[in-house]
Amino acid sequence: MDSLKALGIRVSLDAEKAISENSITSDELLSLKKTFISPEDLEPILKKREEAKAQEMQAAQAEVSRASDYKPLAKEYSPEFRVHESLDVTGKSRTEGGVADFVSHFQNRFERISSMLRTVxxxxxxxxxxxxxxxxxxxxxxxxxxxxxxxxxxxxxxxxxxxxxxxxxxxxxxxxxxxxxxxxxxxxxxxxxxxxxxxxxxxxxxxxxWPDLPVAREKKKAERDLAAVYLSDLHFGSKEFLGDHLARFSEWIKGKGDNPHLAGKVKYLFIAGDIVDGIGIYPNQEKDLTELDIFKQYGMFAKFVEGLPDYIEVVVSPGNHDAVRRADPMPALSKEILGCSVTSIGSPSYFCAENSEHLIYHGTCADGWISTLPHLSYDEPEKVMIECLRRRHLSPIFGGNAIVPEKLDYMIIEKEPDIVHFGHVHKNGYARYRGTTIINSGTFQDTTDFQRRQGHIPTPAKVPIYEFAQDKLRTLDFTR
Ligand SMILES: [Fe+2]
Structure with a gap:
């Protein structure tokens, strides 16, 4: 009141009492522009406060009703999804890794790629x-x-x-x-x-x-207006794992973020390997881990899957940090290790979802490609993927990455894929090549010391999403 007196404003005793009871501020009193304030003069201030409170309540109610109105389209459909099991090594590995196995592996490759070339x-x-x-x-x-x-x-x-x-x-x-x-x-x-x-x-x-993909292919139509999300390189258990960013994605996919209409279309979640950071993948890895127990690392992943809407089909393929053999082709992760209800397939694998033929592969071959051809780099993984499609082979350079000499060469790109999905390089990359949509799905791991030393800059928490009916690919940003 003293500050009001100093400004030449007087207040009646009744008004003073009301001001104190309602904690009315000096700024509110000054806004009245009066030299003498009686209790009636305070009414507009109190009325304005009530209106603001009512508006706040209305907004809160609207938020609640919006959340309960969320009806995801994908929930109304069952998945249209089929794995081409004959092209997945899981359960079919028949090799002892001897010279004779390598000879028959390369003969198989030569004969099958030759058949493709004869059609040229x-x-x-x-x-x-x-x-x-x-x-x-x-x-x-x-x-x-x-x-x-x-x-x-x-x-x-x-x-x-x-x-x-x-x-x-x-x-x-x-x-x-x-x-x-x-x-x-x-x-x-x-x-x-x-x-x-x-x-x-x-x-x-x-x-x-090269055998290559045919130049012109008819675009297949998808009838249902559904979408797929493409992830890879989550690296649960790593100190650099971006849990907050992935939590933001988990909220979004439940319709609690921007564009809930799009979130509601998501019927599939495809993951191209490196689910966890693993154990003993490189020397002294322990110092880079928050969790040293491999089962607990997969337990963290299982918790993430349990938090997703149950109408979403989750498909998991392994990478070089996962608990399978390190060499290509990699068999599917076991149910016991994953500890959650997902479809587990090998790397590479082929499947059809919503009438789109998919090829999923972790992308370990990228290291060999990038050290061999000068125009390739970790910044443009999509160019590596194009080189693979041109060869109709996921790992043609022997010694570029470890290969198990299976009698049937599972690294041959036997089917013409509509969508190819790789991970491994932790950098999002996209291209369209001869009618095929190419997706490298980045990571949810922050830059590691190794990547910093290599000058490699990853693109974490950028998530590609593909809408089948529109043939439209876009990237969602969960960094903020
Ligand atoms: Fe990775």
Missing amino acids: GGKYPEADLYGISKLAGQKVRTIIMVSDIRTTKKGNMLLEAEDLTGQFKVVISQRDEEVFDKAKNLVRDDIILLFGKVSQAFLIAEDFE
Whole structure:
């Protein structure tokens, strides 16, 4: 009251009592612009307060009714989802890892990729490498595996080529700029269809083709307006695991965030490996973990799954940090280790969801690709994925990443996928290649010391979501 007196404002005794009882502030009294304040003058202040309170209550009620009005479309449909089990190694691993197993593995690869290349066809009669020098002077097409790539003194490219019948040398001249540039993308163990002219000692290349995806494919229609979310590299148990960000995603998928209409369309959640950070994956990993028990790491994941709406189909494929063998192809994680109700499949695996053929693979081959071809980097994982599709093989470079020599090569991209989903590099990347939607789904792990030293910047908590009926891919940001 003293401050009001100093401003020349007087207050009646009754008003003073009411001011004290209602904790009316000096600012509120000054807003009346009066030199003498009686109890009646206080009425507009009290009325304004009541109105604000009523508005607050209304807003709270609206919030409650909005939450109870949330009716997710995906809840009304059962999943249309089928795994192509013959292309998944789970339960079918038949190898002892000996020389004979490697021979039959590579024969299987050569024969199956050759069948794909034969559909490419082309000019010139087909020839095997055995006795090819007898065809000197003739033009041929031949299917070869590139066993070595060298540069000659004159700067031309020299390939050591082999097939199931023999070996020969192939020269790609730098004078033929177009083919020479294309050949810079050749890698060891590539299987290609080569066109060229035979000389006594060499085949002079005119052109070549990888098996690749067909250029034009009819877009399949999805009838139901549903969506899938693509995740990978959650790394439960790591000190860098972004639990708050994943909790934000969990709230969103229950319709408690922006765009609940979109959240309600989510029928599928696909996870491309590295569910947990694992144990003993690299030296001294213990110092980077919050949880040293592998079962408890998967227990954290199970809790996350239990918090998701039960109408969502969760599909899990393993990665190199998970509790399966480290080499490709990886079998599915067991029910015992996962400890929750999800569909567990191998890496790679093929499945059809909402009429879209999917290929899911952790993407471990990216390391070999990036260290082999100069135009590839961890910043653009989608380009690695395109190289795989071009070869119709997920890991063509032998030694690029560990491979188990299964008699059937499960790394061949047998089916033409509508959607390809990788993880591993912790960086979101997207592309459209010959009608196939390419998704690398990033991570929920913050930058690790190793990545910092490598100068690699991940993109955590950015979640791709695909709407089937609209053929529309977008990214949701759960960093804030
Ligand atoms: Fe990872």
